[in-house]
Amino acid sequence: MEVNKDTTEPYLSSPIPAITARWWCKDTVAIVTGANKGIGFSMVKQLAQLGLTVILTARDVEKGKKAVESLKNQGLFVHFHPLDVSDPASIRTFALWFHKKFGVMDILINNAAVSFNDLYENSVDHAEIVIKTNFYGVKLLTEALLPMFRRSDSISRILNISSRLGSINKMRNPTMKEMLQNENLSAKQIEGMVDLFLENVKNGTWKNQGWPEIWTDYAVSKLALKCVF
Numbered sequence: 001m002e003v004n005k006d007t008t009e010p011y012l013s014s015p016i017p018a019i020t021a022r023w024w025c026k027d028t029v030a031i032v033t034g035a036n037k038g039i040g041f042s043m044v045k046q047l048a049q050l051g052l053t054v055i056l057t058a059r060d061v062e063k064g065k066k067a068v069e070s071l072k073n074q075g076l077f078v079h080f081h082p083l084d085v086s087d088p089a090s091i092r093t094f095a096l097w098f099h100k101k102f103g104v105m106d107i108l109i110n111n112a113a114v115s116f117n118d119l120y121e122n123s124v125d126h127a128e129i130v131i132k133t134n135f136y137g138v139k140l141l142t143e144a145l146l147p148m149f150r151r152s153d154s155i156s157r158i159l160n161i162s163s164r165l166g167s168i169n170k171m172r173n174p175t176m177k178e179m180l181q182n183e184n185l186s187a188k189q190i191e192g193m194v195d196l197f198l199e200n201v202k203n204g205t206w207k208n209q210g211w212p213e214i215w216t217d218y219a220v221s222k223l224a225l226k227c228v229f
């Protein structure tokens with residue numbers, strides 16, 4: 001594949017390949033969660049620049065509308081709908097609106113996530129909301145939207161934004177690690193792992209159970225996400 005030297009980032013081990021064939025068009029529909037700022041906003045902007053139909057979603061209506069407005073000021077038009085991925089009712093409302101307005105989608109970017117730890121901290125005070133947002137939020141939203149996926153080998157894709165902290169090698173519990181590496185791993189087992197983690201947090205035993213050492217709740221949420229899809 002041809003390599004575009006202009007897009008070669010110095011910190012990547014291999015250069016970014018140039019896009020050699022245009023596989024999308026203005027009817028290619030992409031949804032991005034948690035897109036009022038950060039990486040999500042940046043992805044919406046790039047997709048809009050490429051000419052796709054983009055739905056920017058955000059849990060906060062004002063922040064979402066402000067993001068849409070700032071893109072409009074740059075000559076980019078994107079659609080907006082509120083979406084709180086930690087709230088099943090919000091997911092249902094979004095899915096119904098999306099179905100009525102667009103009917104089909106091609107790309108889902110599960111970007112929204114939370115973490116409450118500062119750099120050298122490891123508190124699990126917010127473990128429940130971290131798991132509810134970063135793992136169950138992605139799972140529920142994806143399940144709600146899957147029936148609307150326009151399946152195409154060349155276009156359809158679901159992009160789950162994970163983290164290196166969610167790598168299997170961060171898991172220190174040998175039994176759990178073995179389970180995660182089993183090729184027959186089921187969604188039920190992953191949910192069981194997540195529930196066990198939350199139980200350990202509740203009864204105060206989480207520190208001795210071999211869970212990931214850094215940003216434990218965030219790492220468990222991203223690890224579960226990586227394994228479930």
Ligand SMILES: NC(=O)c1ccc[n+]([C@@H]2O[C@H](COP(=O)([O-])OP(=O)(O)OC[C@H]3O[C@@H](n4cnc5c(N)ncnc54)[C@H](OP(=O)(O)O)[C@@H]3O)[C@@H](O)[C@H]2O)c1
Nearest residue numbers: 034035036037038039059084085086111112113161162163
């Ligand atoms: N930045 C990094 O170094 C890094 C590294 C590895 C992985 N990641 C992953 O990359 C993704 C984006 O990270 P980022 O750095 O851009 O984070 P960010 O700037 O904190 O943005 C997170 C976005 O998610 C939204 N969000 C949080 N909870 C939500 C919910 N319940 N429903 C809907 N939206 C929600 C936030 O909305 P509000 O503005 O309302 O809070 C915000 O728009 C995340 O999945 C993160 O885990 C980031």
